[in-house]
Amino acid sequence: MTKASWSDPVGRVRIVGKIEGISFLLLLGIAMPLKYGMGIDMAVKIVGWAHGALFILLGLLVLLALLEKVLPFKHAVLMMVASLLPFGPFVIDRRLAEDEAKDGAGG
Numbered sequence: 001m002t003k004a005s006w007s008d009p010v011g012r013v014r015i016v017g018k019i020e021g022i023s024f025l026l027l028l029g030i031a032m033p034l035k036y037g038m039g040i041d042m043a044v045k046i047v048g049w050a051h052g053a054l055f056i057l058l059g060l061l062v063l064l065a066l067l068e069k070v071l072p073f074k075h076a077v078l079m080m081v082a083s084l085l086p087f088g089p090f091v092i093d094r095r096l097a098e099d100e101a102k103d104g105a106g107g
Contacts, residue, residue: 004093009065010100013058014093017079020058021089023051028086058083075099
């Protein structure tokens with residue numbers, strides 16, 4: 001599996017996708033239980049805001065990679081759908097890495 005790089009548009013999508021996926025898991029697994037179990041509303045406010053900002057950033061990066069024609073439409077759709085599911089970004093990251101490795105080996 002290839003390592004994601006900030007210098008590559010698909011690499012940026014992969015990196016931010018992983019960070020966004022972690023923020024989603026933190027929101028679901030820590031912040032929401034703190035809010036509803038212990039009444040600490042600030043947890044969801046902070047983590048939710050960060051997750052929302054990361055989701056928007058991911059969407060912009062996917063769009064840029066799509067417009068630069070380095071991310072196939074199918075993968076762009078899969079990434080955005082995966083970002084709505086817990087652990088989804090990690091699953092699609094593996095597929096993006098495998099496709100990058102195939103493209104690198106074949107070209």
